[in-house]
Amino acid sequence: MSAVLPSTQQVWDWLGEVPDPEIPVVSVTELGIVREVRWEGQTLVVAVTPTYSGCPATSVIDLMIETQLREKGVTDLRLERRLSPPWTTDWVTEAARDKLRAYGIAPPVDGTASDGLMAGRAARLSGRSNLVIACPRCGSSHTERVSQYGSTPCKASYRCRDCLEPFDYFKCH
Amino acid sequence: MPSLPDVATPDVVTLAERAAAAQAQDPHVADVALKTAFFDWLCRMGDNSLILGHRISEWCGHGPVLEEDIALANTALDLIGHTQMWLGLAAEVEGAGRSADDLAFLRDAMKFRNLKLVELPNGDMAVTLMREFLFDAFHFELLTALTKSSSPRVAEIAAKALKEVSYHLERSSDLVVRLGDGTEESHARMQAALNKVWGYTGEMFAEDAIDDAVAEAGIAPALSDLLPFWQRTVGEVLEEATLRQPEQRFDAHSGGKQGRHTEHLGYILAEMQFLQRAYPGASW
Missing domain, CATH: 3.30.300.130 (Fe-S cluster assembly (FSCA))
Incomplete structure (x- = not known):
């Protein structure tokens, strides 16, 4: 028993x-x-x-x-x-970040989550986001954001201006 | 393999323990004297998210460009997610055996407690984005205040939703600036959109006995306290967008929170509730 x-x-x-x-x-x-x-x-x-x-x-x-x-x-x-504390991408493990990159998804850049205030202002003042996301394919930091959202809620759409490939960015949250 | 990466971070563990303990003992959930007001207020929170989420979801497959289509669908998803939490808690507080789904799908229009602003038709992309921005700016301030609610259940929902709404606000203010300060055509459309919805924004800050009761219990802030913060955000963004704040009263239209709606809500409900009304209990 x-x-x-x-x-x-x-x-x-x-x-x-x-x-x-x-x-x-x-x-x-x-x-x-x-x-x-x-x-x-x-x-x-x-x-x-x-x-x-x-x-x-x-x-x-x-x-x-x-x-x-x-x-x-x-x-x-x-x-x-469980709702609290709310999920954050800080909890995504290092190993998982390497796997995401190898899979073609740029891992989250910690400490850059939206706060609704400063980040929004910074993005507006510079015309675009001031966040630098490295291309998971060629490593170039010469990339641009195409959309704040992507194929799932946790991702944004980016494009590499060197290798010209589009890619997903796993948003810091 | 350390499967819980942050387990060594003391404040997260403490937070989790505190949250679990708090969930078990929220003083307001079983407060009989407060029940009617608390339930009604939770319906206001849930219905705003539900109706705006439903409105925005109407763009799915119709967005002007793929990226905007996806962004709007994702925003709608976040809002429907918040609805499940708010109406779920409302159902629990009511204690009448209804579920969040029952509240969403089986109430009639006059039982809905959403602002008139969120039920207005989408219009063109300018109306959709302007309405979203004006609501996001309010939603952000409200949720920020609610993270300090005397109700731990309300505070944890607010903390979860705030992370997503911060993102909504950044996106909508960015687009208001880009389109307002864009081409002659986009500027004219954004100004027309602002003029059209402006008279509906005052309802967000209009307080009644329900608001007073939950504010007195420390559950929610006084809405009038949020107004200066909203005005500052809206003023800054509109100025950068080269748009002119309308001179008309911003509180010309109200009553949604008390269940007096425009004719538009009935059409939304007809579409949203049809299946559950025609085939009660259907699931898939």
Whole structure:
């Protein structure tokens, strides 16, 4: 009846195999969206925080986490949504940043998240954003922003003015 | 492999613990005396996001350029995400067994508590962007104040939404400046858009008994306190955009917050609610 429950570290390792559905080169743990794993008696509780409030991948991620843990034999499982503290790209691991770059997505430049005030003013005064994003393909910093948004809520669209390739930038958030 | 990168950062752990503890004990969620006002106010927050989000989503597939189409769809997604949080909490406070979806899909127009500004038709891109900018500038100040709410549940939703709304405000002010200070055609359209929606902006700061009750409980700021900050942002951006602030009263139109809407809301609801009304409980 009382089988030995897997350790939380074991569960973290299993979750490290669950890819982000939109950017499958990084896992949900590398993105920093799994906030806590704990046992409440026989029930495994996994707290997940959304990246963006309306990100449609959120429910897919929940489903993938549940599928993975059930496949590993966890039967009594509860997923918790945690809002606070709100997700930040500071939680994206170093390893994940290298994987993003290799995948063609420029990783977030820390400390440049929108504050609605200064950054907006700086962007307006300089005509464009003053943020320098290196091209993930050729490394050039001679790039320009095409749009503040991209193919998913967490990305913006850029173009390299040297190799001329368009690319995604994983926005600092 | 350290799977939680920030686990060694003490303030994040402390924050998480404090947040988890706070979630369990929000003094306002079960406050019977405050329930009616708190529920109504949460519906105002949720309905503004829902109706503006729905309006902006109408551009999906119709944007003038692909990048703008995507940007508007993403903004709409953020707003619908905020709606789920606000109406989810509203349903919890009401305690009548309704869900966020029930509130969105099964209430009639006169039960909606959104500002008239957000239900106005999109018009051209100038009207859409000008309306968004004027609302974003207000939304930003409101959410900033709400991060210090006496309700931990409200504060955590505000903190989450604020990160996204900061981005909305930067984008919309940038576009107002670029189009206002753009070509003769874009300038004329932006000025016409400003004149058109200006009379609806005062409702954002008009206080009634509901606002007073939640302000007294420390849940929300007094809306009139936000006005100078909004005026400063709007004044700066309009000046840079070479646009002229209209002389007409900015509070000519009101009543949305109390459920008295323009005829436009009914058409939005007819489209948005049709499926749940025709096929109750349908899901996919």
